[in-house]
Amino acid sequence: GAGVSQSPSNKVTEKGKDVELRCDPISGHTALYWYRQSLGQGLEFLIYFQGNSAPDKSGLPSDRFSAERTGGSVSTLTIQRTQQEDSAVYLCASSPGGKGNEKLFFGSGTQLSVL
Amino acid sequence: RKEVEQDPGPFNVPEGATVAFNCTYSNSASQSFFWYRQDCRKEPKLLMSVYSSGNEDGRFTAQLNRASQYISLLIRDSKLSDSATYLCVVNSYNQGGKLIFGQGTELSVKP
Numbered sequence: 001g002a003g004v005s006q007s008p009s010n011k012v013t014e015k016g017k018d019v020e021l022r023c024d025p026i027s028g029h030t031a032l033y034w035y036r037q038s039l040g041q042g043l044e045f046l047i048y049f050q051g052n053s054a055p056d057k058s059g060l061p062s063d064r065f066s067a068e069r070t071g072g073s074v075s076t077l078t079i080q081r082t083q084q085e086d087s088a089v090y091l092c093a094s095s096p097g098g099k100g101n102e103k104l105f106f107g108s109g110t111q112l113s114v115l
Numbered sequence: 116r117k118e119v120e121q122d123p124g125p126f127n128v129p130e131g132a133t134v135a136f137n138c139t140y141s142n143s144a145s146q147s148f149f150w151y152r153q154d155c156r157k158e159p160k161l162l163m164s165v166y167s168s169g170n171e172d173g174r175f176t177a178q179l180n181r182a183s184q185y186i187s188l189l190i191r192d193s194k195l196s197d198s199a200t201y202l203c204v205v206n207s208y209n210q211g212g213k214l215i216f217g218q219g220t221e222l223s224v225k226p
Contacts, residue, residue, distance in 0.1 A: 033214065042202065042218030043159070056213050091158060102147055102206055104214065106158035 002026070006092050006107035013082055014115055021077040021110045025094030033095075033104065034067055034077050038088045046090075049075065050097055082114045116141055117218075119205050124221035132193045136220050138186045138203030147206035148179055150188050152199045153219065159202055162188075193224045 005024040013019050025032050034046040045059035049069045060066070064082075069075040079086055089111050093104040121138045128134050140148075148165035163170065165177040165186050176189040186203055203217035 031212075035216070043216040045213060045215055048213040050212060058213075102149070102212075102214065103161050103164075104151075104159070104204075106160070108158055 004092055004094055004105050004107035006090075006110050008110060009108060010111045010113075012113045012115065015084060016081055018078065018080045019082055019112065021079075021090050021092075021112070023075045023077070023092030023094075023107060025073065025075070025092070026105055027073075028096070029094035029105070030072070030097035031095045031102075032069055032075050033093045034075070035091045035093065036088045037091060037109075043091065046077070079112075082112075084114050087112055087114045118142060118207075118215045119203055119217040121201075121203050121217040121220045124200075124219075125223055126220065127223045127225060128193055129225055130193055130195060132224075133189065133191050134193060134222065135190075136188045136201055136203075136222075138188075138217050140184050140186070140203075140205045142205070142207045143184060145184075145205045145207045148177075148186050149204040149206075149214075150175075150177055150186075151202040151204055151216070153202055154199050159216075162201070190222075193222075195224050195226065198222055198224045 007022045030051045032049040035043040037043050047067045048056040064080045067077045089109040091109045093106045095104050119140050150162040151159040152162045153159040165179050169178040174191045178187045200219040200221045202219045206214050
């Protein structure tokens, strides 16, 4: 079975441009997370989707960041007017969801470089 | 204060050593706890869940102390292949169930 798929694997963009990062979770997983990891740092929580509930956006660092999850499956993280400090690896993870089903399955991440 | 905090690293130990990592969490309502492992430039993978009674998986032992709000991971008889970053993860149901990662502790096992 397919795991979590993220695209693109690498993205180089110029400061001020918008970027979209895509995540295809494991089929049937109701929970989906986005994290950001800068070089040598831990995982920074960005946003969490659980089923049909309103997403938890408490980790989004600014209003330039937004994410959506269509049909309870694919998710897109959008960064508008990118800045150099946005450069990081963006990791998506999914889990079956619910108490006792919290094991996270991560994608390989998108390495974003803002020049 | 960060929601989840870990021992600063790196830990440099010889093969065969026993090493312990601690992790503290700030939300007393937290109910689920995990240790993940992350190899260099790879995605994190679940190492083990942490149960109230403590649990063991081969050379790895995880313990939870709810009163003091900390979690520990003990690795016995360290192998070179244990070299990685170990991430403490906490799920807080009163915050909708999101999973929060600590900053990680790097372990380097030397021959």
